Amino acid sequence: MLVNSGNLREALREELAAVKITDIHTHLFAPEFGDLCLWGVDELLTYHYLVAEFFRWTRMGYGEFFSLGKGAQADLTWEELFLNRSPMSEAQRGVLTALNALGLDVGARDLKAYRAFFDGLSREEFIDLVLELSGVECVVMTNDPFDLVERKVWESTTTIDSRFRGALRVDVLLNDFPHACRLMLEQGYEAEESLGPKSIGEVQRFLREWLERISGLYLAASLPAGFRAGDGSVRARLIEECILPVCEEANVPLALMIGAKRQVNPKLRLAGDSVGKGDIAAVEYLCARYPQNKFLVTMLSRENQHELAITARKFPNLLIFGCWWFLNNPSLVEEITRMRMETLGLAFIPQHSDARVVEQLIYKWKHAKEVVGKVLYDKYSDLLAANWTLTREELARDVQALFGGNFWRFIKK
Numbered sequence: 001m002l003v004n005s006g007n008l009r010e011a012l013r014e015e016l017a018a019v020k021i022t023d024i025h026t027h028l029f030a031p032e033f034g035d036l037c038l039w040g041v042d043e044l045l046t047y048h049y050l051v052a053e054f055f056r057w058t059r060m061g062y063g064e065f066f067s068l069g070k071g072a073q074a075d076l077t078w079e080e081l082f083l084n085r086s087p088m089s090e091a092q093r094g095v096l097t098a099l100n101a102l103g104l105d106v107g108a109r110d111l112k113a114y115r116a117f118f119d120g121l122s123r124e125e126f127i128d129l130v131l132e133l134s135g136v137e138c139v140v141m142t143n144d145p146f147d148l149v150e151r152k153v154w155e156s157t158t159t160i161d162s163r164f165r166g167a168l169r170v171d172v173l174l175n176d177f178p179h180a181c182r183l184m185l186e187q188g189y190e191a192e193e194s195l196g197p198k199s200i201g202e203v204q205r206f207l208r209e210w211l212e213r214i215s216g217l218y219l220a221a222s223l224p225a226g227f228r229a230g231d232g233s234v235r236a237r238l239i240e241e242c243i244l245p246v247c248e249e250a251n252v253p254l255a256l257m258i259g260a261k262r263q264v265n266p267k268l269r270l271a272g273d274s275v276g277k278g279d280i281a282a283v284e285y286l287c288a289r290y291p292q293n294k295f296l297v298t299m300l301s302r303e304n305q306h307e308l309a310i311t312a313r314k315f316p317n318l319l320i321f322g323c324w325w326f327l328n329n330p331s332l333v334e335e336i337t338r339m340r341m342e343t344l345g346l347a348f349i350p351q352h353s354d355a356r357v358v359e360q361l362i363y364k365w366k367h368a369k370e371v372v373g374k375v376l377y378d379k380y381s382d383l384l385a386a387n388w389t390l391t392r393e394e395l396a397r398d399v400q401a402l403f404g405g406n407f408w409r410f411i412k413k
């Protein structure tokens with residue numbers, strides 16, 4: 001069937017509604033991880049994006065807020081951000097999108113009724129419902145081998161829900177190596193801060209065994225804006241001498257998330273991180289120097305986006321992904337997606353959710369699809385205006401590539 005300017009909008013709407021999404025970076029956990037798997041309206045209302053926004057208005061002290069239970073914290077953010085003023089920010093709007101899609105009466109502003117709805121469901125039932133509503137078929141977790149609670153689950157559970165996949169997160173290793181050495185020693189890996197040949201072997205063994213244990217799809221780290229590669233620092237050596245050899249051997253990508261400025265205001269806890277402009281030279285160096293390795297890269301600063309897209313033109317072993325965190329505002333997602341598509345065609349991953357609470361999948365993907373759909377509409381319209389022919393199958397193929405296919409192709413490459 002041919003798509004033309006008259007039926008393009010509807011065809012796109014249907015394909016976007018039908019596409020099965022692979023969400024390549026989240027902070028969600030499979031149900032087997034128990035309380036690590038966050039869901040429910042109190043979690044939704046205490047998302048760290050909303051906590052930061054709450055403190056724009058309240059006179060309450062940070063300590064006082066954080067000493068309260070989740071429910072009491074949620075009461076406060078609800079009142080300040082949703083009742084005392086209109087919920088205009090992207091994170092605020094997201095709460096409404098999620099509750100509305102779950103069939104709750106958002107107009108009634110009845111937090112008690114929302115709580116009652118969640119109380120009536122089990123975690124497993126709720127996950128099924130959200131995956132169905134959001135169209136997500138695969139959720140990639142963030143798995144920290146240095147986290148004791150998580151480690152215990154991996155050590156005691158033989159199978160986890162197959163819709164959830166593992167990704168080995170190595171922030172502690174790269175950002176606090178002395179601490180990582182102590183934690184690795186507790187697990188029987190004799191790595192020392194001096195990073196001599198024996199330690200290199202032990203760090204590699206640690207990574208290899210963890211990657212296998214979690215069937216990790218990739219290794220990942222979030223890195224500061226000041227991240228430099230190849231400068232002989234411990235972090236750079238860990239990447240070049242430990243991580244990249246293990247990634248190459250297992251044929252898994254290294255995901256680099258560059259530009260987080262951690263704890264600019266520690267009193268805000270998780271909400272206290274900020275953004276800094278990263279150095280694209282680090283990405284260029286790694287992609288050029290290690291052509292046998294694959295890199296998934298996202299950068300947090302808006303100022304890095306154009307040069308990152310250009311860098312992806314230069315290196316087939318680089319796949320750029322997502323509009324991360326502070327960039328996940330519709331206006332920025334649109335600008336960045338348009339620029340990426342004009343620069344790279346369809347060779348990128350437009351979005352990941354970064355969801356921390358199960359039902360955030362609903363809003364993050366609904367909003368992302370709206371924006372990506374708008375950009376696709378314009379781009380297909382341009383093609384049709386040039387007398388290009390487009391079939392429905394081709395349109396479905398392209399949408400599938402953006403929302404999952406490109407990732408899996410890169411993983412299998």
Ligand code: FIX
Nearest residue numbers: 222257260270324325354356
């Ligand atoms: O480092 C990361 O993976 C970040 O996404 C998180 O640490 C951050 O707190 C977040 O939730 C962003 O969406």
Ligand code: ZN
Nearest residue numbers: 025026027354
């Ligand atoms: Zn994240």
